[in-house]
Amino acid sequence: MMALRAWWSRLEEVRKHAGKVLAMNRRNLHYIYTRNQRKHFPLADDKLLAKEVLIAAGVSMPRTHRVYSYFYELRDLEADLGAYEDFVIKPAQGSGGNGIIVIVGRKGDDWVGISGKIYTAFDLRKHISDIIFGIYSFDLGDRAIIESRILQHAEMTELSPLGLADVRIIMCDEKPVMSMTRVPTRQSDGKANLHQGALGVAIDIASGITTHAQFLGQPIAKHPDTGIAVLGRRLPFWTEVIELAERAAQAVPLKYLGVDISISPDGPLLLEINVRPGLEIQNVNGRGMLPVLEAITADEEVRDEQ
């Protein structure tokens, strides 16, 4: 009898904690479908369209140097790219960081990638052709964007020496819900993608201080490659980061969003927005985000009634 009661109270406890996790069915039904109309999805899927709207609203983003939409535009590619010391090539409709090449400088006639890899003019022409061909997009064909390369703030480089870390903030009804920074590792091959083995570090929204970290599904306190402690750090420009995320959320009609931001020495820059932000951020933070979401929506109901 006692055992049964103990088991029952544990079950109740499990139910209570399960109720704090935002899961797929609820995310789709209560947050994505009700807050993001399908007709607005292209805003998030097409980086060029999003950039147009966001920059018009005063959101800081990396500068677009050039856009290639057709093969004939690649005639003078070498001369075009020769104008920039460093730059980033990315597909307008790519996802998961695929198809991105970061160029940091030149070596003779060739270009040097961030990992030290040498790209000839032929290599870059081939890559941009592949992007236009639609290799990295869900559609049949795409556009290639040449953007200014973001330099990372020194404090961020200390945390993430193997590549550009991004800050992901979940925004609901223009308010921040939960955040983390995704730090590339050797495992993730320089990509800031948790599924590919990037390190996820949770950030307290109010203070900007890192609180939890997760690597390959396990809690961790140090960077797996450098051994540097990743917890208890205050991220630079945190107030500005949150302001930027709020401004971006106000600029688009999508009300449940993942906002990705990078922190440069001069302040935060918005990278992209995502209409179906993942749920893994809860494991990184070591808590479910439903209580915060419900607090935000409860506030709104109170305001509606007044």
Added chain:
Amino acid sequence: MSNQRSVKTRRGAYIALLASMVSVPMAVAAYKLYVLDYPLAGLIPAPSYTVEVAMQVDGHGEDIRIQTYLPKTDGRQSVDNEESSSGVFVPNMHSDPLNREVTWNAENVVGQHNIRYAYSVRAHHVRFDIPEGMPIPESYPVALAPYLADEPGIHKDDPQIESAVNRIVPAENRTMLDVLTRIHRHLQDNIANRNFSGYTDSLIALKLGEASCNGKSRLFVAMARKLNIPARLIGGFVMEQGSKRTSHQWVEVYVNGHWVPFDTINDHFAEIPANYLTLYYGDQALFRHTANVNFQYMFKTTKQLVPQRDAQDALSQSALNITNLYAHFERVGISQNLLKILLMLPLGALVTVVFRNVVGLETFGTFLPALIAAAARETGLMWGVVGFLGIVLVSAVIRRGLDWMQLLHSPKMAIVLTTVVIVMMATTVGGVQLGLFELAHVTLFPIAILAITAERVALMEAEQGALKVARITLMTLIVIAACYAVMDSLFMQSLVLAFPELLLVVVALNLWLGKWIGIRVMEFMRFRRLILEAAK
């Protein structure tokens, strides 16, 4: 304000739709059951046995004759789908009121020859209650005289049988129930079961205190007749999945106008189970044949569930029935089988929805598992799965090769589909060549489903890699198997055929699942650290 009103209106519409999707079909089903008197028991599929008797002889130039008994349809068992192949042997049937005898004759037989006879059987369990205190009649109609007589092997008039009967049964107050119970218990408890196939007469069984079915049955009949109760031997066969050579004998006793069965080998008192097949009445040999021909035989039994046809035919007499609708489909050449697949598709889709939204498995497309399970109905689950895996593999390999050549999407997909079709046809030809006829059925896999599968697999492999394709293939297989189990269930098929309005209940369940925001099982695993460790 108006926004809130529209939310309320929408919720009201949802609840009204949900309620009507449950109540309308329930009302129609209740009307059919209570007003139109639909037989509900007829929906449960019944076990059916296919029995194949294989006989073999070696001839050395002589004339050969083989005789055996075939089962008859009676009140307890029904026999149909009879088929035979006898080669050089010419069959000759002979029926009398009790038995159906078949004789195969052939002249100057040289070498090994096979005769095969197969039929399917459905039979009932029967059980009789013998009233307590019922006396043993003193006389019977003349027609029953043979069942009271002494005959070779059944030594009714032998003094040893008489003294044994007097030992077992008290001299006074002999009632039918008491006498039969004592004989049955004596044979069951004091005469040991021996499993040998030779002939044992009633006296030898009594003396040895052990016997196989035929000895025990003869002793039972001799004792019953001695006590003035008509009794007879039954020859038959216990239908069990598999192959065997043993036939069986039991007895029937005439009680109050009924022949009541007893089996003292398997302890069935006034009853026999549904898997007993009656082949002949009387003290006969199941097989008789020309001597020295090395006669061999084997019974092969397969058990399967079949819909109760008669009950379903009865349904079509009622108004408001889908079987009346079938006539319309048949007029344009759409078979009932295809219609059944159509009716089962919504159930397959529901199973898929449960696996996706409640369990949290990912599959190729929302309804692909249901469609593949429907296709596998024609080939059986195993070959359906083989076909599905073949398509996944071929499309992935072909797409890789074509990617290297850099083709545009649509022509590339057309080539993938063409290759899949060619591979399927080659599989069928190869299957027939090798004698693997089940493999040949893979071509029955509908082409439209091949096209969808091939395209999905190719796209996913390109976008998310081979490992992801392998994972989703595995999960899709699990869902296909579950869909198949539901869609192939005869009970579900009979239910939906009789009550097609239940498809609205499927809609209701989907309406409910469409608002279900619980954590999927796979997500529970994914977030188990947040849920279980926090709960400690």
